[in-house]
Amino acid sequence: MSSDPVPTYKKKDFSSGLEVRWCPGCGDYSILNAVQTAFAAMGVPRENFVIVSGIGCSSRFPYYMDTYGIHGVHGRAPTLATGIKLARPELDVWVVTGDGDGLAIGGNHLIHAMRRNVGLKILMFNNRIYGLTKGQYSPTSEQGKVTASTPLGSIDPPFQPLSVALGAGATFVARTADRFGKHLQEMIRRAACHRGAAFIEVLQNCNIFNNGAWGQITGKQERIDNVVYLEQGQPLRFGEEGRRALILEECGQPRAVEWNDGGDPRLIVHDETRPEPSMAFLLSHLAPPEFPLPLGVLRDVPAPAFEDLHHEQIRRAEQSESNDLAELLAGPSTWTIE
Amino acid sequence: MTSQSPSQGGTTPRQRVEAAIIRLAGDSGDGIQLTGSRMSETSALAGNDVATLPDYPAEIRAPAGTLPGVSGFQLQFASKSVLTPGDQADALVAFNPAALRVNLSGLKQGGILIVNSDAFDANNLRKAGYDHSPLEGHELEGFRVYPVGITSITRQALEQTDLSLRAKDRCKNFFALGMLYWLYSRPLEPTLEWLRRKFASQPELAEANEKVLRAGYNYAETARIFQTVYEVAHAPLPAGLYRSLDGNEAIALALAAVAHQSGLQVFLGSYPITPASTVLHRAGRLKAHGVATFQAEDEIAAVGAALGASFAGALGVTSTSGPGLALKGEMLGLAVMMELPLLVICVQRGGPSTGLPTKTEQADLDIALHGRHGECPMPVLAAASPGDCFHMVFEAARLAIRHMTPVILLSDGYIANGAEPFRVPAPEDLPPIPVHFHTDPETFRGAYVRDAATGARPWVRPGTPGLEHRVGGLEKDAQGAVSYDPENHEQMVRARAAKIEGIESDIPPASLEEGEAEDDLLIVGWGSTWGAITQATRELRQQGLKVSSLHLRYLQPLPGGLGEILEQHSGRILLPELNRGQLREVLSARYGVTIEGLQKVQGQPFRVSEIKARARKMLEETR
Numbered sequence: 001m002s003s004d005p006v007p008t009y010k011k012k013d014f015s016s017g018l019e020v021r022w023c024p025g026c027g028d029y030s031i032l033n034a035v036q037t038a039f040a041a042m043g044v045p046r047e048n049f050v051i052v053s054g055i056g057c058s059s060r061f062p063y064y065m066d067t068y069g070i071h072g073v074h075g076r077a078p079t080l081a082t083g084i085k086l087a088r089p090e091l092d093v094w095v096v097t098g099d100g101d102g103l104a105i106g107g108n109h110l111i112h113a114m115r116r117n118v119g120l121k122i123l124m125f126n127n128r129i130y131g132l133t134k135g136q137y138s139p140t141s142e143q144g145k146v147t148a149s150t151p152l153g154s155i156d157p158p159f160q161p162l163s164v165a166l167g168a169g170a171t172f173v174a175r176t177a178d179r180f181g182k183h184l185q186e187m188i189r190r191a192a193c194h195r196g197a198a199f200i201e202v203l204q205n206c207n208i209f210n211n212g213a214w215g216q217i218t219g220k221q222e223r224i225d226n227v228v229y230l231e232q233g234q235p236l237r238f239g240e241e242g243r244r245a246l247i248l249e250e251c252g253q254p255r256a257v258e259w260n261d262g263g264d265p266r267l268i269v270h271d272e273t274r275p276e277p278s279m280a281f282l283l284s285h286l287a288p289p290e291f292p293l294p295l296g297v298l299r300d301v302p303a304p305a306f307e308d309l310h311h312e313q314i315r316r317a318e319q320s321e322s323n324d325l326a327e328l329l330a331g332p333s334t335w336t337i338e
Numbered sequence: 339m340t341s342q343s344p345s346q347g348g349t350t351p352r353q354r355v356e357a358a359i360i361r362l363a364g365d366s367g368d369g370i371q372l373t374g375s376r377m378s379e380t381s382a383l384a385g386n387d388v389a390t391l392p393d394y395p396a397e398i399r400a401p402a403g404t405l406p407g408v409s410g411f412q413l414q415f416a417s418k419s420v421l422t423p424g425d426q427a428d429a430l431v432a433f434n435p436a437a438l439r440v441n442l443s444g445l446k447q448g449g450i451l452i453v454n455s456d457a458f459d460a461n462n463l464r465k466a467g468y469d470h471s472p473l474e475g476h477e478l479e480g481f482r483v484y485p486v487g488i489t490s491i492t493r494q495a496l497e498q499t500d501l502s503l504r505a506k507d508r509c510k511n512f513f514a515l516g517m518l519y520w521l522y523s524r525p526l527e528p529t530l531e532w533l534r535r536k537f538a539s540q541p542e543l544a545e546a547n548e549k550v551l552r553a554g555y556n557y558a559e560t561a562r563i564f565q566t567v568y569e570v571a572h573a574p575l576p577a578g579l580y581r582s583l584d585g586n587e588a589i590a591l592a593l594a595a596v597a598h599q600s601g602l603q604v605f606l607g608s609y610p611i612t613p614a615s616t617v618l619h620r621a622g623r624l625k626a627h628g629v630a631t632f633q634a635e636d637e638i639a640a641v642g643a644a645l646g647a648s649f650a651g652a653l654g655v656t657s658t659s660g661p662g663l664a665l666k667g668e669m670l671g672l673a674v675m676m677e678l679p680l681l682v683i684c685v686q687r688g689g690p691s692t693g694l695p696t697k698t699e700q701a702d703l704d705i706a707l708h709g710r711h712g713e714c715p716m717p718v719l720a721a722a723s724p725g726d727c728f729h730m731v732f733e734a735a736r737l738a739i740r741h742m743t744p745v746i747l748l749s750d751g752y753i754a755n756g757a758e759p760f761r762v763p764a765p766e767d768l769p770p771i772p773v774h775f776h777t778d779p780e781t782f783r784g785a786y787v788r789d790a791a792t793g794a795r796p797w798v799r800p801g802t803p804g805l806e807h808r809v810g811g812l813e814k815d816a817q818g819a820v821s822y823d824p825e826n827h828e829q830m831v832r833a834r835a836a837k838i839e840g841i842e843s844d845i846p847p848a849s850l851e852e853g854e855a856e857d858d859l860l861i862v863g864w865g866s867t868w869g870a871i872t873q874a875t876r877e878l879r880q881q882g883l884k885v886s887s888l889h890l891r892y893l894q895p896l897p898g899g900l901g902e903i904l905e906q907h908s909g910r911i912l913l914p915e916l917n918r919g920q921l922r923e924v925l926s927a928r929y930g931v932t933i934e935g936l937q938k939v940q941g942q943p944f945r946v947s948e949i950k951a952r953a954r955k956m957l958e959e960t961r
């Protein structure tokens with residue numbers, strides 16, 4: 001690896017120059033834009049980035065980034081990425097996945113990557129649809145979704161990606177949206193600073209097969225009542241001029257109430273560092289129309305990263321055991337034939 | 339009942355024999371496998387050539403005393419070269435009626451039969467399906483039967499110890515082992531030393547087992563139950579340092595050797611599955627030798643992580659058995675597209691599905707050769723014996739790295755668990771495995787610009803400045819850009835295939851293992867049937883029959899010159915396989931030759947006699 005000072009990058013230094021083939025108007029463009037901008041500002045040599053994806057519109061992502069990358073197998077990006085991170089922990093390994101890629105076919109790998117706390121930064125582009133295969137419902141589609149494969153409406157209830165991540169023990173969990181470029185960049189920066197697995201759900205619009213799926217969140221007018229931005233140490237205020245807030249009733253039930261100058265002792269004050277995940281889990285479940293959707297970092301707690309433990313065991317073995325190959329091949333009992 | 343009476347007066351006569359075949363059988367909780375491996379190692383240390391066949395049930399502790407719960411272990415040790423655990427046993431130790439019932443047909447007429455008479459109670463007899471005790475009937479006539487109260491004498495020997503009755507009873511396998519050691523003039527010392535190592539933290543157990551081992555030895559000596567003591571002299575093996583080794587241990591050791599000779603980190607991603615799990619277990623202890631292991635959430639993740647590690651500049655390895663190889667199929671397609679080194683080890687078992695998970699079979703050849711989507715060729719190699727696993731892992735790794743390709747290595751349950759004396763290679767005698775990472779942006783012309791000699795693409799480690807590039811499942815052009823161009827796709831499909839076919843010039847050409855080109859019959863084999871085929875060929879030749887043999891370690895690409903040899907023998911070729919004829923179909927289709935198959939799909943390896951019988955029949959028919 002080069003020990004030269006890290007060059008200062010511009011956004012375009014991270015563009016591979018390959019013609020981008022997403023549909024015009026697709027939310028993936030703004031995510032690409034935000035990632036390129038955020039990577040350029042990170043102070044990490046470009047050659048240290050590896051981006052690994054599965055299959056889907058979203059998973060074309062690595063081709064458009066001038067970093068090392070793998071466009072992998074449907075659902076299996078976390079497996080490839082885990083191997084890379086274990087073999088070369090010094091690399092910055094990012095995973096790009098979709099709601100189908102990450103939660104349907106690849107659900108198993110996703111939860112295990114988070115359970116192990118492998119130092120992967122996972123961006124899940126959630127458009128609540130299968131884009132690449134032309135519009136079937138996905139594990140995040142709302143129940144009753146009429147699609148090409150569900151002409152009478154889907155009958156299975158959806159996952160909340162963040163609840164899945166938290167349930168799997170993720171140590172960093174955040175949510176943002178394609179339309180909120182600055183917020184998206186900030187979440188990417190935060191994820192990069194986290195040691196261990198980081199999971200970011202990016203609400204993404206598929207203007208071809210599921211247009212407006214997040215209109216209630218990203219619409220200029222709608223977002224006022226439907227989004228609450230999580231800020232460390234701050235009460236959860238939302239609505240016009242922050243006139244509303246979230247409280248937790250004694251029975252454990254969250255409720256949206258009028259803001260009365262912070263006097264209510266039941267106000268939820270956000271603490272992303274809480275070791276115990278149940279408040280983050282509660283937040284991950286809040287959604288309109290009853291509640292605003294939380295955007296920001298739900299959880300960011302320290303825990304040993306898998307690759308560190310993996311290499312710690314190797315280091316200990318190297319210190320305490322012989323590495324003599326002849327001795328190993330011979331084993332504890334040998335005999336000689338003259 | 340032909341129970342043997344103690345020999346009278348004087349010392350017991352000694353008889354020198356060339357080879358001995360012993361079978362041990364009991365409940366899966368009786369410690370049969372352990373007893374068998376101690377006897378094997380002791381014989382190997384005594385300088386014999388040894389071959390073993392562990393044969394255990396799929397259940398960890400199958401219901402005690404039942405027929406399906408019987409665990410067996412056969413070994414042959416000899417003063418000559420032995421290549422198989424032997425057909426019929428000279429001596430059988432049966433720890434209970436079920437073990438007797440299952441194994442009696444495997445004992446030679448006139449053979450020695452030691453039974454634990456304490457276990458022949460009404461309950462056990464019923465579970466084994468006997469309506470009377472065979473010790474009292476006629477069915478054991480023709481054998482030399484030694485009923486010994488193994489359980490009760492073991493308890494007596496341990497009277498003074500504080501062990502629980504259960505713990506005492508668990509020592510009884512060492513009583514039988516002691517008897518065998520006396521019967522075959524084996525030293526106790528290697529086993530005693532092993533006990534001290536094994537039970538270093540539980541000296542009371544080491545002591546108890548030692549007591550019982552000695553009790554068995556002394557019992558055989560003082561009770562004088564055997565008429566003869568046998569001796570097997572040491573075998574004329576090539577000079578060198580030897581150890582006892584089973585196939586899976588050989589694979590693990592080879593991974594360390596590969597790390598050493600290539601300078602690469604070896605990364606084994608695996609998911610437990612019988613009979614491959616012990617590769618992961620053993621490799622897990624090789625961290626100081628450059629081998630890292632990762633137990634993944636499933637076989638897909640295991641191969642995915644291995645492939646990721648290869649992309650990162652390590653040598654990715656994954657170990658599995660048939661069901662796992664099926665799961666890995668899609669990722670192997672990606673590996674073929676990414677053109678990275680990757681080693682896939684498949685230790686075959688009886689299939690399909692869970693099939694006979696603890697038994698051996700060669701039925702994953704088809705999936706190894708063809709079981710992927712698209713035009714997806716990759717080299718397929720097969721190990722011939724436990725020790726050969728070491729050399730073939732090394733060879734598979736060399737090919738994977740040199741030719742930038744995933745490689746499948748086939749082993750199977752028989753050689754994975756079977757042990758033999760292994761001549762320990764000196765590290766300085768191992769060939770180097772050259773590795774070249776491309777680092778210079780000036781000379782980098784594209785991710786898929788191929789080496790003129792091998793057709794391999796350059797290997798670039800992430801972290802190399804100026805060589806950032808993307809690989810993946812979509813078809814690429816030579817520069818590494820995604821390409822949907824029809825001509826390019828066809829050209830790339832052909833280039834990938836040509837690269838694999840070209841490996842033919844990097845492997846040894848086909849040659850006869852035994853015999854001469856003009857012989858009347860050629861026996862062809864691959865994988866673990868090597869021992870039985872070679873032994874059968876040698877025995878037939880000793881009887882003056884003109885039989886030769888040829889063994890295939892490379893199944894894709896096939897070695898050069900194979901076609902000519904087969905054409906020369908067309909119509910006079912026998913191909914024994916533990917499947918329905920998978921290689922026979924490949925060779926017949928490829929070379930248009932007539933081959934007779936000898937098929938066996940019973941979860942058991944071939945007996946030498948089965949191959950000899952079919953060979954004789956063919957020789958008579960073609961005469």
Ligand SMILES: Cc1ncc(C[n+]2csc(CCOP(=O)(O)OP(=O)(O)O)c2C)c(N)n1
Pocket residue numbers: 055056057058059074097098099100101102125127129130131132133138
């Ligand atoms: C093994 C396998 N099964 C199915 C497919 C087809 N397939 C490709 S992408 C996809 C769904 C992608 O949905 P999502 O992950 O949400 O990505 P999006 O296109 O919406 O970004 C499917 C079913 C495939 N490529 N491989």
Ligand code: SF4
Pocket residue numbers: 021022023025026027028057058127131132205206207208209
């Ligand atoms: S189908 Fe939808 S997700 Fe895919 S590129 Fe088009 S707009 Fe984007």
Ligand SMILES: [Mg+2]
Pocket residue numbers: 056098099100125126127128129130131138
């Ligand atoms: Mg989607």
